[in-house]
Amino acid sequence: MxxxxxxxxxxxxxxxxxxxxxxxxxxxxxxxxxxxxxxxxxxxRFSGRAETPVLARGEIHHRQLSGRAAVLIPAWQEASVIADTLSHALAVWPQADLRLYVGVYRNDPATLEAAARGARGDRRVRIVVHDRLGPSTKADCLNRIYAALRHDELREGRMARMVVLHDAEDMVDPAALALLDRAIGTADFVQLPVLPMPQEGSRWIGSHYCEEFAEAHGKAMVVRGELGASLPAAGVGCAFGRGMLARIARDAGRDTPFDEDSLTEDYELGVKVAALGGRSRFLRVRGDDGQLVATRAYFPNQLGHAVRQKARWMHGIALQGWDRLGWTGGPGEWWMRMRDRxxxxxxxxxxxxxxxxxxxxxxxxxxxxxxxxxxxxxxxxxxxxxxxxxxxxxxxxxxxxxxxxxxxxxxxxxxxxxxxxxxxxxxxxxxxxxxxxxxxxRGASPLWEKTEHDAHPARAVRLELSQ
Structure with a gap:
């Protein structure tokens, strides 16, 4: 023994x-x-190249756009948040050239009804009903919205100037649309920071995204931009030149730019812009109130949901990305892709x-x-x-x-x-x-393993204003 x-x-x-x-x-x-x-x-930072400029929010909030801005929002089982997202965006973005395209599924009537309620009859909202049963993939839903945009462009004889991506749970910044419109004049892709909202009821799970995005969008994206490496799109708060999206679609031999076989089609779009020689820009600006101009949202507040979301990111970026995007570019690009994977x-x-x-x-x-x-x-x-x-x-x-x-x-x-x-x-x-x-x-198809959303930061904003 x-x-x-x-x-x-x-x-x-x-x-x-x-x-x-x-x-x-x-x-x-x-x-x-x-x-x-x-x-x-x-x-x-010490050389002054990482300074965050400050703007007067009042000077840019109501600025008219230089052309049509199409905002694409895919939604599957988002009845609890989509109305808040739309009503807030319509309230803080008064520009007439704004078009909000919301993609819903024909077997998800609750989200359709909530989207219609959030639109409140505003003619700037277009609800696109997918002819497939949901859920398919996020990229497939985006492609259906993109097809509706192309149809409107042909019907009206006018192309959009930029295409902005957002999720159904996002609270947009009042200054974001005008800033993106101004920046897209000299860039093919522009990404604004993302700020997860701290959650009193989920200090450990839901709030841990705060530090991850604060560091990634306060440091890593700034360095990537200065190195000239590709900037991955976050899928929210990002704008693409309309011509660049069409070029990405043509390069892939399709009519649509979003790859339905990818779990992180947004990340790949940013990399493809750089691969095609387009100019990318990470736009980090503060308002005169000290607040960062950023997209805000509540992130998953339960362990299983957080694991599922991060597993999808890891699967799409680290594993699929290795297969699908390879190791093109110079030393700076290789370093960034290594970090991503x-x-x-x-x-x-x-x-x-x-x-x-x-x-x-x-x-x-x-x-x-x-x-x-x-x-x-x-x-x-x-x-x-x-x-x-x-x-x-x-x-x-x-x-x-x-x-x-x-x-x-x-x-x-x-x-x-x-x-x-x-x-x-x-x-x-x-x-x-x-x-x-x-x-x-082994041949299985990727699935849209979306996370559940119940709370919306715009509700807290409305509550503060009412008190």
Missing amino acids: GDTASTALQWLALAEHELLLFAGFFFLLGAIDEFGMDLAWLWL RGPLSALVLFSGYTLFLLALVLAGLKAAGLPSSWEPSGLLLALVALNLASFAWRAFMRFTFTRMEYGAREGMRAVLRIPVANVIAIMAGYRALFAYAKTL
Whole structure:
């Protein structure tokens, strides 16, 4: 019995040693990658190239558009939020050249009724009923809306100047439409920041998106733009020149620009713009009220929904993206695509790290009980651990800093405390994404695994105004 216990202890110690080497090396590799991004952003910041301009909201809010702006909103089972999205957009975007195209399905009458209620008879809204039974894919719904736009253009003899993408749960910024209209004059694709809204009822799950987008859209997208790398479209708060969308469709040999085989058709659109030589721009502007001009929304507030959403992103960007987009471009582009596609590996490394932590606790307990330690870390391993601890402290500081910029110091502290929660969600999403990808390799079709939306930030805004 003693030999068996000794052998088991040796195997546990060996597992601890190997996990420490594996996790320590890849954590450090990821830390170097992030530190490189941090250094690039800091250089841009101190050189004045990452400054966020400030505009007077009153000067641009009611500015007339330079041409037709078509906003495409795909909707499947969004009866609880689509009316709020439409009524808010129509109220804060008074421009006559605005057209809101809402795509619904013929087997989803509740969303159709809610969209009609939100439109309130405004002639700037066009509700497009898909002839397929839902759900298909988001790209398929967008293609049906795009076909309706083309039909209107032919009927009216006038093409749209830009096409804007939004989701059914978005709260648009009053200044966003005029800003996009102005920027699209010198660019083929423009992306505004996305700001998830903190959720009092979901401080750990729903609110953890705040720090992720604050850092991604406050730092990573800024650096990408300055490097000249492709800018991935977020699928909301982004505008494409009408001619560029037509060109993407022609390049793919189709009448429509959205690829129905892709789970992240929005991300791919941004990459394709750069591949075709188009100019992309990440537009980060603040109003004179200090608020970022951005698209705001509540993100999934339940664990299963958050995992499902992130698994779809990981599947589409990291796994499908490798197959569908390859590794074109120069060193800057390769670096950005590597960052985009590291999700599954990051999930594996995180899983290894947490397994190592639990194993270390077990072995520490056994050592405290009097059992001898079967190995001692070398100086190299201790240095590896020290570097990883230092990099974690730096990452926590950066996460706090970018979250505080948009949400305040209290939310910044919560962002640091939520790091383990975000890591667990990433591990679960990586597992789900890998299995979903394996199914598609065996011939399964991608599914639109949308998340449920019940709350809308525009309701909170209306409540504040009424008080």
